[in-house]
Amino acid sequence: MVTRKHEESCILIVGLGLIGGSLAAALRASGYGRRDSDDLGGFGPAEQIVACDPDPDEIRRGLEMGLIDRGDTRLERVVDGASLIVLAVPVLAMRSVMGELARYLGDAAGDVVITDVGSTKAAIRDCALEVFGRMPANLVLGHPIAGSEKSGVAAADPELYIGHKVILTPEPDTDPAALARVQAMWSACGAEVLEMGVERHDQVLARTSHLPHLLAFSLVDTLARQDERLEIFRYAAGGFRDFTRIAGSDPVMWRDIFTANRDAVLASLDDFEAGVARLRVAVERGDGDAMLTIFDRASHARHYFESLLNKTSYQAEYQMQQQGNLRYRMSPGGAVVGRIRVPGDKSISHRSIMLGALAEGVTEIKGFLEGEDSLATLQAFREMGVAIEGPYQGRVTVHGVGLHGLKKPSGPLYVGNAGTAMRLFAGLLAGQAFDTELTGDTSLTKRPMNRVADPLRLMGAEIDTAEGGRPPLQLHGGRALKGISYDMPMASAQVKSCLLLAGLYAEGETRVSEPAPTRDHTERMLAGFGYPVHRDGDTCWLSGGGRLTAAPIDVPSDISSATFFLVAAAITPGSDLVLEHVGINPTRIGVINILKLMGADLRLENEREVGGEPVADLHIRHAPLKGIDIPLEQVPLAIDEFPALFIAAANARGITRLRGAEELRVKESDRLQAMADGLAAIGVEHTLYPDGIDIVGGGSAEGSNYGGGRIDSLEDHRIAMSFAIAALRASEEIIIDDCANVATSFPGFVDLARKVGLTLTEESGEEGA
Ligand SMILES: O=C(O)C1=C[C@@H](OP(=O)(O)O)[C@@H](O)[C@H](O)C1
Numbered sequence: 062m063v064t065r066k067h068e069e070s071c072i073l074i075v076g077l078g079l080i081g082g083s084l085a086a087a088l089r090a091s092g093y094g095r096r097d098s099d100d101l102g103g104f105g106p107a108e109q110i111v112a113c114d115p116d117p118d119e120i121r122r123g124l125e126m127g128l129i130d131r132g133d134t135r136l137e138r139v140v141d142g143a144s145l146i147v148l149a150v151p152v153l154a155m156r157s158v159m160g161e162l163a164r165y166l167g168d169a170a171g172d173v174v175i176t177d178v179g180s181t182k183a184a185i186r187d188c189a190l191e192v193f194g195r196m197p198a199n200l201v202l203g204h205p206i207a208g209s210e211k212s213g214v215a216a217a218d219p220e221l222y223i224g225h226k227v228i229l230t231p232e233p234d235t236d237p238a239a240l241a242r243v244q245a246m247w248s249a250c251g252a253e254v255l256e257m258g259v260e261r262h263d264q265v266l267a268r269t270s271h272l273p274h275l276l277a278f279s280l281v282d283t284l285a286r287q288d289e290r291l292e293i294f295r296y297a298a299g300g301f302r303d304f305t306r307i308a309g310s311d312p313v314m315w316r317d318i319f320t321a322n323r324d325a326v327l328a329s330l331d332d333f334e335a336g337v338a339r340l341r342v343a344v345e346r347g348d349g350d351a352m353l354t355i356f357d358r359a360s361h362a363r364h365y366f367e368s369l370l371n372k373t374s375y376q377a378e379y380q381m382q383q384q385g386n387l388r389y390r391m392s393p394g395g396a397v398v399g400r401i402r403v404p405g406d407k408s409i410s411h412r413s414i415m416l417g418a419l420a421e422g423v424t425e426i427k428g429f430l431e432g433e434d435s436l437a438t439l440q441a442f443r444e445m446g447v448a449i450e451g452p453y454q455g456r457v458t459v460h461g462v463g464l465h466g467l468k469k470p471s472g473p474l475y476v477g478n479a480g481t482a483m484r485l486f487a488g489l490l491a492g493q494a495f496d497t498e499l500t501g502d503t504s505l506t507k508r509p510m511n512r513v514a515d516p517l518r519l520m521g522a523e524i525d526t527a528e529g530g531r532p533p534l535q536l537h538g539g540r541a542l543k544g545i546s547y548d549m550p551m552a553s554a555q556v557k558s559c560l561l562l563a564g565l566y567a568e569g570e571t572r573v574s575e576p577a578p579t580r581d582h583t584e585r586m587l588a589g590f591g592y593p594v595h596r597d598g599d600t601c602w603l604s605g606g607g608r609l610t611a612a613p614i615d616v617p618s619d620i621s622s623a624t625f626f627l628v629a630a631a632i633t634p635g636s637d638l639v640l641e642h643v644g645i646n647p648t649r650i651g652v653i654n655i656l657k658l659m660g661a662d663l664r665l666e667n668e669r670e671v672g673g674e675p676v677a678d679l680h681i682r683h684a685p686l687k688g689i690d691i692p693l694e695q696v697p698l699a700i701d702e703f704p705a706l707f708i709a710a711a712n713a714r715g716i717t718r719l720r721g722a723e724e725l726r727v728k729e730s731d732r733l734q735a736m737a738d739g740l741a742a743i744g745v746e747h748t749l750y751p752d753g754i755d756i757v758g759g760g761s762a763e764g765s766n767y768g769g770g771r772i773d774s775l776e777d778h779r780i781a782m783s784f785a786i787a788a789l790r791a792s793e794e795i796i797i798d799d800c801a802n803v804a805t806s807f808p809g810f811v812d813l814a815r816k817v818g819l820t821l822t823e824e825s826g827e828e829g830a
Pocket residue numbers: 407408409481552553554555556558580700701724
């Protein structure tokens with residue numbers, strides 16, 4: 062049940078149809094005015110829900126259903142004593158109802174709060190202006206985005222608003238107390254309450270609700286006319302049913318909506334007709350490529366939309382829907398033998414789409430990581446009007462629009478779990494002509510963004526963050542950026558890349574100095590796209606105003622993903638594994654250096670360069686590991702690899718000490734804490750420090766080095782995969798909760814793990830230890 066937070070003494074609902082009736086039902090369900098509600102604080106009859114409807118049958122039904130305490134067909138008989146009046150009448154009836162209200166309320170009008178539920182707002186505001194001569198401060202226009210093709214109070218549903226959005230469109234003169242009371246009423250019904258301007262509301266609704274209804278009505282009508290006996294509907298299956306369900310909606314209500322929101326509907330219909338015309342040409346000409354581009358974009362957009370609706374990350378949505386808490390159950394022991402190729406590098410994949418989109422010409426990408434993080438980046442560019450084909454088995458074609466060719470997205474850009482996407486986008490979007498909003502999932506919403514917002518502001522960008530510099534980020538477009546010289550307080554490739562991307566749009570030079578070397582994929586790829594980037598010691602810089610020219614990109618396998626298998630082989634007796642085509646960019650090979658210092662038998666074979674990035678096959682066999690003090694300069698070069706390296710340390714002889722790694726605390730989880738908790742769960746001795754950890758290795762070359770246990774991955778992909786490989790040397794099962802986010806960076810992890818010899822089952826649901 063939803064908690065009540067409002068204190069209305071009497072809520073009058075004018076218009077007891079589906080929407081008004083469901084509001085009454087939802088209020089009742091929250092305990093409002095229920096006669097049996099002593100246990101809910103004894104509200105009882107002192108609170109009332111009253112209704113007015115021209116149809117006496119609806120009033121009778123409302124009373125019978127226990128939704129209302131009183132009702133009448135005449136407003137004048139029920140208006141007295143109402144503290145909040147909800148106008149739930151058809152849009153075109155609004156003027157006369159408001160007129161009656163103005164007459165009956167008289168001087169009392171000021172104490173009463175009035176709101177409505179109409180699907181269009183400008184027309185209703187016009188009615189109010191006409192009737193009251195101004196927008197009364199106590200009138201708060203609103204629109205619950207919920208409904209059903211059913212109508213009438215009989216269809217009232219107490220859950221209709223739960224989890225749905227209610228948009229309120231307050232005016233500058235709206236009384237904040239009235240606004241708060243309307244908000245409180247909807248919150249009590251379980252709705253998520255948002256605010257928006259009237260015009261924006263009408264445009265958005267024209268596209269997302271009115272146009273689809275118009276199309277559904279029109280399609281069904283067209284088919285029905287062609288087939289007078291409606292014979293055709295006997296053969297209509299799922300597609301028809303899904304597309305046309307809403308054509309069963311209330312005709313009068315929809316006539317009113319199209320009349321009231323005429324201009325916005327016509328504008329959205331124009332866009333739609335242009336889109337259909339394009340598709341028609343493609344079909345006419347048998348242009349398969351054009352059809353694919355359109356369908357592909359639409360299919361991805363639909364998929365992405367689903368993830369927004371479900372508030373899940375881009376791909377995990379399917380897994381979550383089907384599986385709930387995805388859990389890995391790892392059997393102890395196993396082997397690590399074979400030859401595998403892990404998916405493409407995440408950092409390079411993000412950048413390949415970004416620079417491909419901003420380039421002039423067509424960029425062909427091979428080896429693109431089809432993980433949620435990089436797919437979120439890809440989708441964001443589609444939302445900004447960039448045509449992108451694929452991915453098909455790692456192949457993506459980006460039709461670049463040039464540095465100034467992006468279009469304003471129609472809503473916030475959602476980048477899921479991806480810190481890299483949000484921070485790089487912040488730089489790239491700060492210099493655009495349009496405003497944007499960047500949002501992410503729960504994990505990303507906790508991560509610090511002032512590290513990019515502060516220097517971008519120095520460049521002249523205007524950025525708002527949520528409290529404490531957290532997402533969402535609002536980027537105000539149309540600001541002239543100027544180059545700066547920036548000494549980064551932390552070694553972060555994301556901050557560096559963000560500033561270089563902003564620098565493309567800035568006047569003069571943008572220089573970034575780093576306290577320690579960090580991954581340089583942005584610099585390399587910019588150079589590969591013909592954009593001069595300079596470096597001297599710890600400083601790199603570029604000048605704004607140039608252009609990017611499309612170039613092919615071959616994404617190597619991700620060394621961060623390879624790391625789980627490197628460590629798996631390093632700790633498991635008898636292992637012999639080759640990881641093919643792994644990126645060995647010098648700014649990424651901390652893990653190789655550290656494992657070698659620990660005594661790993663690791664060789665680089667077949668070293669070569671592919672599209673500006675060095676790659677090699679990594680050949681690793683088991684060898685006893687020893688604890689080491691991790692050299693400070695290796696820390697930024699292995700920053701994402703530490704969770705897995707901690708598992709290597711847990712199997713080494715002696716103590717491994719890490720310091721200078723406070724950045725681990727601001728990743729997808731606080732990785733120092735998450736790993737320490739997990740190590741504790743399986744019985745590995747360790748001491749946690751603000752910027753690092755000491756891990757006491759088990760040290761035995763054979764058998765187990767620790768026990769089993771249950772691990773909370775905190776939905777952090779790298780924590781989940783690290784404890785998965787830990788099972789190779791555990792004495793008992795390791796169960797890892799919340800593993801769906803492994804798909805952010807390493808789709809196919811489970812199959813590869815099984816292929817080389819780990820034993821794991823995937824489970825779902827809430828229980829199961
Ligand atoms: O630039 C990049 O692609 C990344 C930089 C690193 O983050 P920081 O810049 O925050 O160190 C790393 O942890 C992240 O996975 C990817």
